[in-house]
Amino acid sequence: xxxxxxxxxxPVASPQCGSDLSAAEVAVLEGEIRALAKEKDAVILAHxxxxxxxxxxxxxxxxxxxxxxxxxxVPQRTILFCGVHFMAESAKILAPDKRVLLPNLSAGCSLADxxxxxxLEDWKARxxxxxxxxxxxxxxxxxxxSDICCTSANAASVVRSLPQKKIxxxxxxxxxxxxxxxxxxxEVVVYDGCCPIHDVLRAANVNRVKAAKPEAVxxxxxxxxxxxxxxxxxVCSTTAMLSAVERHPQARTFIVATEHGIVYQLKKKFPQKExxxxxxxxxxxxxxxxxxxxxxxxxxxxxxxxxxxxxxxxDVAEGARRALERMIAVPRDA
Ligand code: SF4
Numbered sequence: 001x002x003x004x005x006x007x008x009x010x011p012v013a014s015p016q017c018g019s020d021l022s023a024a025e026v027a028v029l030e031g032e033i034r035a036l037a038k039e040k041d042a043v044i045l046a047h048x049x050x051x052x053x054x055x056x057x058x059x060x061x062x063x064x065x066x067x068x069x070x071x072x073x074v075p076q077r078t079i080l081f082c083g084v085h086f087m088a089e090s091a092k093i094l095a096p097d098k099r100v101l102l103p104n105l106s107a108g109c110s111l112a113d114x115x116x117x118x119x120l121e122d123w124k125a126r127x128x129x130x131x132x133x134x135x136x137x138x139x140x141x142x143x144x145x146s147d148i149c150c151t152s153a154n155a156a157s158v159v160r161s162l163p164q165k166k167i168x169x170x171x172x173x174x175x176x177x178x179x180x181x182x183x184x185x186x187e188v189v190v191y192d193g194c195c196p197i198h199d200v201l202r203a204a205n206v207n208r209v210k211a212a213k214p215e216a217v218x219x220x221x222x223x224x225x226x227x228x229x230x231x232x233x234x235v236c237s238t239t240a241m242l243s244a245v246e247r248h249p250q251a252r253t254f255i256v257a258t259e260h261g262i263v264y265q266l267k268k269k270f271p272q273k274e275x276x277x278x279x280x281x282x283x284x285x286x287x288x289x290x291x292x293x294x295x296x297x298x299x300x301x302x303x304x305x306x307x308x309x310x311x312x313x314x315d316v317a318e319g320a321r322r323a324l325e326r327m328i329a330v331p332r333d334a
Contacts, residue, residue, distance in 0.1 A: 021296060026053055029296040033057050036303040042078035042101075044299070045071055047087060048238045049261035049291035054082045054299065061265060063239045065136050065151050068094045069328070080302060081310075082294050086112045088310045089140045093320045100310045103302035107293040109137060111223075114193030115171035117141040123168060127189055131164035134323065135172050137195070140312045142170070144319025149327040152222050153237035156182040161330045174199060178222040178229055197259055197288045198223035201278055203231050209255050209280040216276065217248045220257035228257055228278070238262050245270055259288045 021029070034057070037044055045067040046058035055061050060070050064087040071079040072095040079100045081088040086109055088102040120142050124132060134146035135155070143149055150158040155175055159167055160183050167186050169176035171193030180188035201224055210216060210231075219241050220232035229235050234244040238258060242265065245254060256263060257278035266275045279285040302308070312320070 021053065026296060029300055030057055033296065033300050033303065036300065037080070040078055040303055040306075041076050042080045042303055043071065043074045043076040044080045045082065045091070047083035047261075047291065048265055049259040049288055050082050051261070051292055051295060052264040053296055054294055055261070055264050057296065057299065058082060063151065063153070063237055064090060065324075066239060067091065068324075071095050071098065071100070080299065082299065083107070084109045084112075084290050085310075086137060086139055089312055089320075090136060090324065092310045092312050093140060093143075093317050093324060096317060096321075099306070101302050101306065102308050102310055103298035104293045105308045107290050109195075109290055111135075111137045111172055111193055111195040112139055112142075115142055115191060117145055120145050120170060123170070123191060127166070127168045129164075130166040130168040130189060131162050132168045132170065133159055133162070134170045135175055136324070138171055140316050140320040143323045144316045146170070146323045147326070148330075149323045150179075151237060151327075153240055154327065154330060154332060155179045155222070157332055158327055158330050159183045159186055159188065162186075172223055174225055174229075175222045177226060178235065195223045197286060198257075199225060200285050201225065201228055201257060203227035205280070205285070206231060206255060206257060206278045209276055209278060212280075213253045213255065213274075213276065215251070216253040216255045217251045218255045218257065218278070219244050220278070224257050232257065241266065242269055245273065258286065259291060260286050261288075261291060 044058045046055045046061045068090040071091040077098055079091050079098055081091050081102055084107045088100050092100040132146040134143055134149050136149050136151050148158055156179050159179050167188045169188050170191035173190045173192055173194055176190035206228055218232045219234045220228050222235050236244050253274040255276050255278050260277045263275045277286050
């Protein structure tokens with residue numbers, strides 16, 4: 001069999017993909033966590049980019065907004081959110097009467113941190129007649145100053161649905177440019193933020209992987225740069241990647257241009273398919289350090305000690321909820 005010119009790691013099998021806990025330790029922790037979740041009336045939510053062992057223990061795995069909506073709908077009074085800070089904030093904003101816990105307060109997000117309330121105020125002053133559309137990967141303060149939020153799945157529908165022709169899109173420039181191309185009837189000014197995990201990937205990296213697997217289907221997240229999006233067969237949100245695979249029943253191999261944690265869900269749903277992270281090298285580029293800051297020990301301790309409880313000031317929560325609920329009301333194909 002011909003070997004590829006460079007090593008392609010399997011992110012499911014690779015030990016670099018999980019924590020350094022042994023299988024026996026994981027089994028004990030899983031038992032403790034399940035018992036504590038029941039005792040504390042807690043639902044465990046995990047983002048698609050979390051460590052496989054954390055995804056495995058969760059009641060629900062998905063994208064940030066989908067999980068926040070689930071948190072509001074489920075009967076449990078406590079939401080244990082395995083993700084990053086802005087995601088736990090969104091869960092709290094949509095379910096203000098529930099207790100929301102984030103196991104590690106250091107789990108932030110470079111993209112969310114790329115825009116502050118003050119910098120958005122400055123941009124709004126520069127573009128006073130623009131409607132502000134803010135990606136959910138942002139702080140509650142920034143959401144509260146926005147007209148409406150969007151996700152990577154509904155960003156084009158949200159922009160299309162607005163009566164204003166002029167749009168200020170924040171904070172992700174790559175997603176904003178992708179939306180601007182999809183909705184040419186709008187004038188979109190794009191803020192200069194990005195997710196470094198997606199922004200660092202280049203078409204040359206993806207083409208290198210493709211050269212080793214020429215028959216592979218390329219699936220890219222719209223937080224990737226335009227050169228990557230241009231060569232992708234499918235451009236979609238993490239959750240939509242699961243259905244994108246179904247659109248290619250003949251394909252056996254998929255090159256995935258997003259954070260490598262999603263491969264756990266893809267492999268679980270399609271065990272007979274092969275998924276290769278677009279950089280061809282786990283931990284080189286498509287690895288979000290913030291998303292890997294929660295392990296099973298932290299999940300157990302968060303449940304046991306009720307930490308770290310997420311609070312959002314009432315006035316900020318009210319503004320952010322308005323922007324989120326306005327988005328939720330937009331039909332997907334608007
Ligand atoms: Fe933020 Fe990017 Fe990490 Fe997502 S992958 S949490 S957008 S830094």
